[in-house]
Amino acid sequence: INKNNKFLESNTLIAGCGTGNHSISATRYKNTKILAIDLSLKSLGYAKRKTDELNYKNIEYLHADILQLNKLNKKFDIIECVGTLHHMKEPLEGLKILLNILEPHGFLKLGLYSEIARKHYVKARKSIKKKSFVNSDENIKIIREQILNEKKDPLIKSIANSGSDFYSTSAVRDLLFHVQEHRFTIPQISGIINEFDLEFLGFSFYDDSIKK
Secondary structure: OOOOOOOOOEEEEEEOOOOOHHHHHHHHOOOEEEEEEEOOHHHHHHHHHHHHHOOOOOEEEEEOOHHHHHHHOOOEEEEEEEOOHHHOOOHHHHHHHHHHOEEEEEEEEEEOOEOOOOHHHHHHHHHHHHOOOOOOHHHHHHHHHHHHOOOOOHHHHHHHHOHHHHHOHHHHHHHHHOOOOOOEOHHHHHHHHHHOOOOOOOOOOOOHHHHO
16 A cells, blocks of 8 residues: 555554554554544553644544454554554464455554574573563663673573663563564465465565565
């Protein structure tokens, strides 16, 4: 889909909007009404505050679970779900719900953890578990310092290159302490596309080197 397409009117769903950056970025779709949902009331409160500050009038927020979205009795032309399905107990059950509320020939953008790209985090998580670190702000600061000072393991050291996420306590908690995560490979994604009879439009990378 061309993000500059001038729909007469469209409905966009952001499934797992977090603190609002994702929902606000969806205003790049022209002439659309945006519904953004999340499980965290705290995140939704912040998102709503920032949306009001920036004076966006076409974004609505809803406290909801993806698995409850069928109850909306509403279809969407565009659905974006980034960083959410891979934290669900059954990611494909969440995907089924999203596809059920997607209009025929609608556009679905998914962001999933990669088995390859997450290998350094997986290693770090094993080390954290071995050292019995608990999920606390203080421990996250200690772990971040240890990663910055890592001399022997370049894989662990590379976590420090995670951009702004590495310097955000909540982001590090999500990267290294989340109780549930699924990681995907290209063959698995291919299988999902075939199973649900989807048309693959391509990958979207912020860094072209990732494609390699």
